[in-house]
Amino acid sequence: MRRLLALALASSLLAPGRASGDESEEARLRARLKPELATPVIEVVRSAAAQGLPTAPLVARALEGASRQAGDEAILEAVRGYAAGLAAARRALGSTARAAELDAGAGALMAGVPEDSLASLKRARPSGSLVIPLVVLSDFVARGVPVANASNAVLAATRAGAADPALLRMRERIDERILRGEAPTGASREGLRELLMKTPGTPKERGSREPRERRQP
Amino acid sequence: MNGDDRWDDDARAAYQLPIEGEEQARDRAILRLRRESAKRRTGMGAWWVDPDGLRMRPALAAVCVLAVLVIGAWSGAGWMASRGVRAPRPSIATLPSGSTAVTFVFRAPGATRVSLVGDFNGWDPEATPLARATTGEIWIAQVPLEHGLHAYAFVIDGRDWAPDPSAPLAPVATFGRRNSLLVVGEDQAL
Amino acid sequence: MTDAELVAHAVAGDVGAFEGLVARHHADCLRFAAHMLGDRIEAEDVVQETLLRAYRSLGTYQERQQFRPWLFRILVNRCRTAAGRAHARRLRTAVELTPGAAIVRDATDGFELRSRLSRAMEGLDEVHREAFVLKLGEGLEYEEIARITGASVPALKMRVKRARDQIRARWEELEHDERR
Numbered sequence: 001m002r003r004l005l006a007l008a009l010a011s012s013l014l015a016p017g018r019a020s021g022d023e024s025e026e027a028r029l030r031a032r033l034k035p036e037l038a039t040p041v042i043e044v045v046r047s048a049a050a051q052g053l054p055t056a057p058l059v060a061r062a063l064e065g066a067s068r069q070a071g072d073e074a075i076l077e078a079v080r081g082y083a084a085g086l087a088a089a090r091r092a093l094g095s096t097a098r099a100a101e102l103d104a105g106a107g108a109l110m111a112g113v114p115e116d117s118l119a120s121l122k123r124a125r126p127s128g129s130l131v132i133p134l135v136v137l138s139d140f141v142a143r144g145v146p147v148a149n150a151s152n153a154v155l156a157a158t159r160a161g162a163a164d165p166a167l168l169r170m171r172e173r174i175d176e177r178i179l180r181g182e183a184p185t186g187a188s189r190e191g192l193r194e195l196l197m198k199t200p201g202t203p204k205e206r207g208s209r210e211p212r213e214r215r216q217p
Numbered sequence: 218m219n220g221d222d223r224w225d226d227d228a229r230a231a232y233q234l235p236i237e238g239e240e241q242a243r244d245r246a247i248l249r250l251r252r253e254s255a256k257r258r259t260g261m262g263a264w265w266v267d268p269d270g271l272r273m274r275p276a277l278a279a280v281c282v283l284a285v286l287v288i289g290a291w292s293g294a295g296w297m298a299s300r301g302v303r304a305p306r307p308s309i310a311t312l313p314s315g316s317t318a319v320t321f322v323f324r325a326p327g328a329t330r331v332s333l334v335g336d337f338n339g340w341d342p343e344a345t346p347l348a349r350a351t352t353g354e355i356w357i358a359q360v361p362l363e364h365g366l367h368a369y370a371f372v373i374d375g376r377d378w379a380p381d382p383s384a385p386l387a388p389v390a391t392f393g394r395r396n397s398l399l400v401v402g403e404d405q406a407l
Numbered sequence: 408m409t410d411a412e413l414v415a416h417a418v419a420g421d422v423g424a425f426e427g428l429v430a431r432h433h434a435d436c437l438r439f440a441a442h443m444l445g446d447r448i449e450a451e452d453v454v455q456e457t458l459l460r461a462y463r464s465l466g467t468y469q470e471r472q473q474f475r476p477w478l479f480r481i482l483v484n485r486c487r488t489a490a491g492r493a494h495a496r497r498l499r500t501a502v503e504l505t506p507g508a509a510i511v512r513d514a515t516d517g518f519e520l521r522s523r524l525s526r527a528m529e530g531l532d533e534v535h536r537e538a539f540v541l542k543l544g545e546g547l548e549y550e551e552i553a554r555i556t557g558a559s560v561p562a563l564k565m566r567v568k569r570a571r572d573q574i575r576a577r578w579e580e581l582e583h584d585e586r587r
Contacts, residue, residue, distance in 0.1 A: 060368065064368075068340075107387055136385065138398065233438070246451075254425075323408065324408055351423045355426065
């Protein structure tokens with residue numbers, strides 16, 4: 001019984017997203033948005049559900065826009081843009097990608113990270129979750145690291161076998177450097193170098209355009 | 218996933234089940250800490266570690282202790298409520314399956330009200346207020362969150378939205394300011 | 408705020424910042440102490456002592472250290488002291504960590520899991536229990552556990568392996584018994 005429950009839980013965590021619309025989501029949207037905005041937003045949500053894309057991030061963007069008192073057009077544009085981002089993320093990450101991976105991937109793509117970079121990340125970590133690498137990548141871009149450098153730093157670290165906690169530590173170190181006034185590009189390079197020095201095993205950096213980093217024994 | 222990994226996951230899940238009464242225990246720890254801090258600030262407290270520091274007749278001492286306990290229990294409950302600290306209450310610690318209690322700590326000098334908004338509460342600024350810590354700048358909230366990715370921000374005095382300075386930033390400022398990102402339940406691999 | 412920022416404010420005299428650290432780490436500390444001592448009440452006492460000691464010792468905290476391992480070093484020492492007391496020496500586990508003492512995420516399933524783990528850990532000595540819980544339960548790196556416990560990384564790997572083998576064997580026996 002316990003194993004069955006565990007399997008049910010695992011299945012729910014691994015599910016790529018709801019395949020159908022969610023009435024409670026629609027009710028929340030109708031309660032918070034004006035009717036003339038709720039209707040087109042719900043259309044986008046239903047369309048995403050029909051494609052098997054996660055709908056919760058779309059509802060969240062609409063509710064966030066309402067709370068921030070954004071204009072109707074801005075909210076609808078944000079929801080549509082995010083839906084397109086989710087679809088692109090699934091193209092890059094594959095049909096087995098989980099909802100959280102698609103959510104993180106959509107954000108990265110909308111910030112200008114190319115689909116190829118997401119696909120490379122998927123190849124670098126084919127069976128593990130990509131949520132943390134994608135969040136770290138997004139954070140670098142948000143803090144001014146050029147997209148190519150940010151992508152290469154996360155890709156090189158992932159190929160080197162860096163686990164999620166190591167990636168998060170690398171993010172903290174790089175953010176600290178940027179806050180201290182270092183240029184984002186140099187900060188990301190140094191952060192990656194520090195991580196690779198501490199990562200056991202041989203880094204698999206083939207294909208990375210980032211200069212190969214030397215590791216100390 | 219092989220059998221070893223599966224067993225590790227099961228054992229880890231069993232280990233990580235919440236301890237009953239943890240919130241109440243945490244509140245008691247914070248109260249004790251506040252007492253310690255008050256002693257440090259006022260220089261009081263040396264008397265009770267020094268057996269010669271305070272002498273009193275036993276009957277009077279007993280009356281005083283009783284009075285302190287009664288007054289302390291009465292005023293302590295009110296004080297805790299006013300501070301946003303929950304009083305101990307009998308309850309079972311429960312978290313929904315696949316969720317984790319996350320502690321948010323935010324520094325907001327001069328604020329009179331801070332709340333948390335995010336994907337998990339419909340971005341409703343009234344839904345999740347933070348409690349002010351003993352001093353005026355630190356605000357704290359503990360929220361059970363489902364495993365997955367969450368975007369969030371803090372709202373100061375109902376007007377100003379700010380990201381969490383210590384968290385990863387969302388890559389796009391969809392409505393003018395960036396949100397923070399939080400991943401729950403992803404970094405627990407052995 | 409990061410732990411390091413909270414520590415900096417606490418060192419500067421802001422007890423509210425230390426409350427933030429308590430709010431963030433109390434649950435982990437209590438869980439660890441409960442599994443080490445097998446006694447929920449004793450665990451709470453030990454965690455309070457740990458937090459007070461940490462608060463008084465903030466001056467010795469180095470900025471480059473991670474706060475959590477630093478706090479756990481104090482906690483491990485307090486647990487060792489408590490376990491050495493006569494009434495906690497037996498490492499009571501199964502009885503006192505089960506009904507009403509340490510539970511439950513979700514109906515009976517979580518209760519059953521916790522109970523099984525507690526019983527499977529019965530009889531395990533302190534150093535093996537400590538290594539197992541820090542590694543598998545708390546997910547710390549071996550280098551961090553070495554700094555916390557004072558043991559070498561190879562010794563810790565051996566302890567984790569032995570503890571894991573022993574606990575797993577007992578766990579599977581219990582699981583088998585439960586199915587019958």
